[in-house]
Amino acid sequence: MILIINICKEKLHYYEFVKPIEDIVKQDYFTKHYKEISQADLERASKIIICGTSLKDEEYLKNLENFNWIKDFQKPILGICGGAQIIGLIFGGKLKTKTEIGLKKVNFQKEFLGTIGEKEVYELHNYYAEFSDNFEIFAKNELPQATKHKSKEVFCTLFHPEVRQKQIINNFANR
Template sequence: MILVISTCKYKLHELEFVRPIEDILRENKKSYFIKHYKMLSKGDIDKADKIIICGTSLQDFWYMGHIADFSWIAKVNKPILGICSGMQIIGIVYNGAVKKKTEIGFYKEKFNKNFLNIKDGTELEVYHLHNNYIDFSKLNDFEICSKSDGIQQAVKHKNNKIFGVLFHPEVRNREIILSFVG
């Protein structure tokens, strides 16, 4: 069972950031359930085999004031995929520094390490929609799998199955989500 976590302050924004993930899972006959992080219980986390933390809108930083609600990330032994704000949350939980940089639209990103289904050396066109990123360069627990203009675009934990992408794979790179959920 896959737990899909909304980080959206407003329910309406879930149509853009959660619903596409739900559509991918449903179309591929994957079992899932959706919870907003403020409604998340230990039982929800226990019930999940894998966890996807979705992104949110460009000006929605509400989750940053509630990082304590995500402290379980560093303790749970389950595969996690953080998308945009989800990746930022993972980075903050592991004491990464929040930096400002707006990226909107389609960009080419090159992967310098294997990442889920993506092989080292692959270049993908991805969709960005963010104002912040996390500097993972000083976080020894993470490998940087894609970086452009000094911004880490894809990371993975060295010991745990924790993955983060700053871009939105639900827009153009559904295979990343499908590779994660298996």
């Protein structure tokens, strides 16, 4: 059972940042807001997807203590945009400012959840994480766009694969 984590401050953003991911995963998932996750939820989850949120929403960055469980979690995680920033920060990275909005070309130098070569991705962020040395970069433009923890099944995309490159979510869900 995949746990899909909603990090949005505004209820209405569920439809934009969480539901499209539920629609791709389709079955065997349950969704929780990050403030409501229990130990039982983490045990029940076989994998976790942490979704993104809107450009103006910075609440998750002020509540990083809600994500301390990530460090000890031993099952696969995929962090998308805001979710990727959270993972980066929890593993000792730094928060940086850079706005990207819209379609961008990104080169996947190494296969990342079934995706390789130059691809078009959808960006929507004012921040990004500069990852610690625990992470390997699989795709980048001027920013790290797809990264993976060197020894854990922890994947991050700064872009939104629910808009372009949906197979990344499918391949994560079905691996």
